[in-house]
Amino acid sequence: MIRKCLQIREDFELYKRLLEKDKFIEERAIDLVDNGATWRRQNASINHDSHEDMFFGVDKQKFGNKYGLKIFIKILFDEPVFYFDSDGPAHFNYDKVNGLSGSSIGTPHFNFYDSEGIKQARRTEFIEENISRLQNDINFGMEYFCKEAHINTNSHVPRIREGLQLGIFANEIDDIHRGVDFLDEI
C-alpha cells in the first residue's frame, strides 16, 4: 500500500520551485530545547521572495546522535516535505520500473516527494563517503542539508546548539543495546 500526498501531486510545480529557490534562515544559532523524554527540538522560519509559509525544523535525540533536519511548507502538507534522517529505518522506494531490487534506501538519507506525491528517499555520493561524520556531527550534517536545500547558499549556515550530554559518551551511543538492563526485567 502506498500513501500519497495529493496536495503535493496537485501543486508539484510549486513544490519543486519552493525547494529549488534560494532560501534564508536569519538566526546565527539555533538552540535545541527539551521535547518529551527523549528528544530536543527547535524551529526557525525560512525567508524567501514569495509569500508561502515555510519553516525549518530540527530534532535530535537527547542521549543519542540521531537527528532530523526538515523543511515544512504549510500549504502543501502538515508533515515535512523535504528532510534528512541521520539514522533510523531504511526507506522503501516504491518503484514500478525496477521493482524490488534497489528499493531499500538505508540511512543516512534525504526524503522528498515525487510528482505522484509518493515519498521517496535518496542517498548521494557525498552521503556514501561521509556516513560516520554525518551521523555523529549534526553541524556537519546541517552544512550539507542547507547546501542541498538551497538555504543560506552564500552566507553563514546557522549553528545548532544543544545542552550538555551527560552520562553517555559519544562512542557508546551507536551501540543501541549498550547500557540497557534487559536481563533485570525477566
Next chain:
Amino acid sequence: MNWKQVFEAVKSDFCSLMNFKVRGDTLEVQTSLVTLGNQFVSVFISLKNDVFIVSDGGWIDQNYYGDSDRDQIEEDIIQRIESQLRYSYKMNQVRAKTGAIFNFKTTSDIKLLSLTAFETAHFVTQMANARLTHYAEDKIPAERQMFVSEVNSILKFQYGSQFSANDSLDAHIGELGNIKFNAIIRRPAKTSLLMYVSGSTHGNFVRSAAVATINFQIANKDWTARRFNKVAIVNSQAPGYNPERVHDYLRELREETSTDLLDFYKNQPNIVELIAA
C-alpha cells in the same frame, strides 16, 4: 513456465532486501518487512551472559516509524491493540536510562534466534501500522477525499474548463438545481453528470451508491437533464467495497446511468473515452 525458477527469482528479490549494520556489540538486522509508512523494520541483536537479546531498539517508542495525531478515543484503541500484540508475541519491555522504552525477547538457544528475530520483526511491523492507522470516524473520510481528488485531477487535465467539480445544474430550479454532482463536464455536444461511489466502510460505500442513484433518478425525471450523460465512477479499491455485499445497490445505480458503471482502477487507461462515449 518453469515455476521453480520463478519462485527462486521472487525468493531472491525478497531476501536481497535484507541488510545489516554492526553497531558496537549490537547487530542491526534490516528485515524485508515494510510498514504502512514505507519503512523497513529493523531488529537488534546482542549477546549477554549467554542469552541472546532481540529488541526493537527503542525505535517504536521514539517514533522512528512515524505516528499520527490522536484523540483520547483513538489513544484508547491503540492501547488495547498494543497490549494484545505484546501479549500475543510475549514481548518484554524495559525503559533504558535514556528514557526510551525497548520491546524485546530473549533466547539462549542459537537455533531459536531467527525465530525470535522473526517474531520481533512482525511485532514491530504491526505496532508501527497500528500507530499509522486512523480509527475515529471523522478522520476516515480522508479516503473518500483522496479518491475524489484522484479522479478529478485526471478529468480536469483532460477536459480543462469544460470540467467543473462539485457543481450543480444552475439553470434548473427546485431540488434538481440544488443537487451537487461530483462533477459536471459541459461539452458543446453533450453534458455529463458524474457521481463517484466510494467509502471507507461498507455503510459509507452503500450511502455513497444510494446518493448517486437518487441524484440520477431525479435528473432522469427532468425533461432536459434526462438527455444528459449520467456516469458513475466506482472505487473498487475502497476499504468499504465488497462486491458480494453491494451488488444490489450497484444494480439499482446502473438502472439510472447511461453507460456501464466505470471501475476507476480497472478502466483507468481509457476512462476518458468511456466517459465521452
